[in-house]
Amino acid sequence: MAGKKLQGIGLPGSGCEWFWPGEDCRVPLDDRGLAYADGLFETLRVNHQGPVLMAEHRARLLHSAHQLEIPFGPTDFDEWQQQASQRGLLKCRAGNDQILKITLTRGSGGRGYGRPEKPRPRVLTARLQAPPIPQGSVKAQLCRYPVQVAPHRAGLKTLEKLDQVMASRELRGDVFEGLMPDSAGHIVEGTRSNLLLLLSDRHLVTPPSRSLAVQGTLRDWLIRELPTRGLRVRESALTLSMLKRAQGVAVVNSVFGVVPLAELDGVTLGQHPLLEDIRDWCAQQIGLAAGTT
Amino acid sequence: MAGKKLQGIGLPGSGCEWFWPGEDCRVPLDDRGLAYADGLFETLRVNHQGPVLMAEHRARLLHSAHQLEIPFGPTDFDEWQQQASQRGLLKCRAGNDQILKITLTRGSGGRGYGRPEKPRPRVLTARLQAPPIPQGSVKAQLCRYPVQVAPHRAGLKTLEKLDQVMASRELRGDVFEGLMPDSAGHIVEGTRSNLLLLLSDRHLVTPPSRSLAVQGTLRDWLIRELPTRGLRVRESALTLSMLKRAQGVAVVNSVFGVVPLAELDGVTLGQHPLLEDIRDWCAQQIGLAAGTT
Numbered sequence: 001m002a003g004k005k006l007q008g009i010g011l012p013g014s015g016c017e018w019f020w021p022g023e024d025c026r027v028p029l030d031d032r033g034l035a036y037a038d039g040l041f042e043t044l045r046v047n048h049q050g051p052v053l054m055a056e057h058r059a060r061l062l063h064s065a066h067q068l069e070i071p072f073g074p075t076d077f078d079e080w081q082q083q084a085s086q087r088g089l090l091k092c093r094a095g096n097d098q099i100l101k102i103t104l105t106r107g108s109g110g111r112g113y114g115r116p117e118k119p120r121p122r123v124l125t126a127r128l129q130a131p132p133i134p135q136g137s138v139k140a141q142l143c144r145y146p147v148q149v150a151p152h153r154a155g156l157k158t159l160e161k162l163d164q165v166m167a168s169r170e171l172r173g174d175v176f177e178g179l180m181p182d183s184a185g186h187i188v189e190g191t192r193s194n195l196l197l198l199l200s201d202r203h204l205v206t207p208p209s210r211s212l213a214v215q216g217t218l219r220d221w222l223i224r225e226l227p228t229r230g231l232r233v234r235e236s237a238l239t240l241s242m243l244k245r246a247q248g249v250a251v252v253n254s255v256f257g258v259v260p261l262a263e264l265d266g267v268t269l270g271q272h273p274l275l276e277d278i279r280d281w282c283a284q285q286i287g288l289a290a291g292t293t
Numbered sequence: 294m295a296g297k298k299l300q301g302i303g304l305p306g307s308g309c310e311w312f313w314p315g316e317d318c319r320v321p322l323d324d325r326g327l328a329y330a331d332g333l334f335e336t337l338r339v340n341h342q343g344p345v346l347m348a349e350h351r352a353r354l355l356h357s358a359h360q361l362e363i364p365f366g367p368t369d370f371d372e373w374q375q376q377a378s379q380r381g382l383l384k385c386r387a388g389n390d391q392i393l394k395i396t397l398t399r400g401s402g403g404r405g406y407g408r409p410e411k412p413r414p415r416v417l418t419a420r421l422q423a424p425p426i427p428q429g430s431v432k433a434q435l436c437r438y439p440v441q442v443a444p445h446r447a448g449l450k451t452l453e454k455l456d457q458v459m460a461s462r463e464l465r466g467d468v469f470e471g472l473m474p475d476s477a478g479h480i481v482e483g484t485r486s487n488l489l490l491l492l493s494d495r496h497l498v499t500p501p502s503r504s505l506a507v508q509g510t511l512r513d514w515l516i517r518e519l520p521t522r523g524l525r526v527r528e529s530a531l532t533l534s535m536l537k538r539a540q541g542v543a544v545v546n547s548v549f550g551v552v553p554l555a556e557l558d559g560v561t562l563g564q565h566p567l568l569e570d571i572r573d574w575c576a577q578q579i580g581l582a583a584g585t586t
Binding site for chain 1: 312318319320321322323324325326327328329330331334361362396398404405406407408417419424438439441442443444445446451452453454455456457458459460461462464476484485
């Protein structure tokens, strides 16, 4: 049954099932990603230059798979990349950016929560039209639904996303992103982004990685690369009053880059031009063009 | 595409997609249960008398759907039950018990975490051979992997089950169940069961519902019905030393009933005959036979 919908079986011995866009792609009901959220995903922006932050997405996917003990290693990822490239999925026409979503599940079976002895992971690739990258700054909203971070899986982009789903239902009108508190009242991250704050002393801060549901690839890239611009990002727990007092607040992810917030729940936030500079510089470095659809 | 694999479309206006055993049942990759664990499930034991604790499973499924705001109400459940009955899924030959797994997802689509405006939930019914109900008492193991309870979803049997998957991998040999601690070190529940303790004063306790990842149907049934036997269960956080000092410890769920533990990590636990009495009485009341496969 499993073989019917397959294309592009991986390397001999890779032991994965591969699913590609454009087919009647469906997974069996005993897929563990569906049954138990036993898997993870990555969302890559692809433009005419190629995928954005591919190395970082690769590293996070492999790290997450390792943490969940899903047998999917560097060779398997490279096989994915090669097959995706052959299918023309890693490039697109200028102005027609795409999103590639790679979902990796542990595959079928196992009795109850116990895992199959010889798991055969599934790699599901989907392609979607990329959303436009906003120009200027955007509105945000503080969600009431809190984010809960499982300490042993902090930062991993697993399939457990009910917090984000439940928080997203609160977003109204032209709000671009919802910010999520934890149960202690710290503001941890957006539903689909991390936070970057410019404090009054021109220091940049972002919440600690151990507090994050998703440790974003762009967040890590910024922490690593901003020092080349003479700037540093340090990790610190954020409160609502810190956001309101800050010189600037941005939401960041590798799909839309660095996007400064104009207001939060109708309250105007700081608008220091440094965040705009970082946005433009980052977009140039990783290959994003504002307004691109 | 969605229509191809369907059978038994629900009542006009019910707005669900139904999947039944015995077909080439597969869900599209954009199913939100697969993408974001945006759904829930129930696991029912079915024997020659019918489903075990059907009313309780129905109530929990409807409550969970309501909490997740998945449009699936009493009429939809009754439609499921009627169709399942017509397919002969709610009875089986004596000695050949079955498990029905009902998975309810929000269906396809929506952009990112945001939910589709008009969700069309999917009801996936799977049937499995029921595991044997152990006779006598069994061994348990304390898992190192902690359970994390999202306060807003405490007790709901959602598709987010990575804690249970990760804890289950620790189970060795003939261990029947793994007990999971929370981050504060309390012993909260088993990977697939709740806990029932007999304290030295013959009082029964079980961890508080707000601390539970899954609020079991049998746990609630016992709290409600034991008073008819002159016994009460009160809620209390449990520590490891309480388990070791108790007159008896049992794991409970509606698939295997009340199962006393003989030992935990090789340490012999209390073996008061009252737990055996409760096991036998409960099995008779809800319709379970020890040793039944």
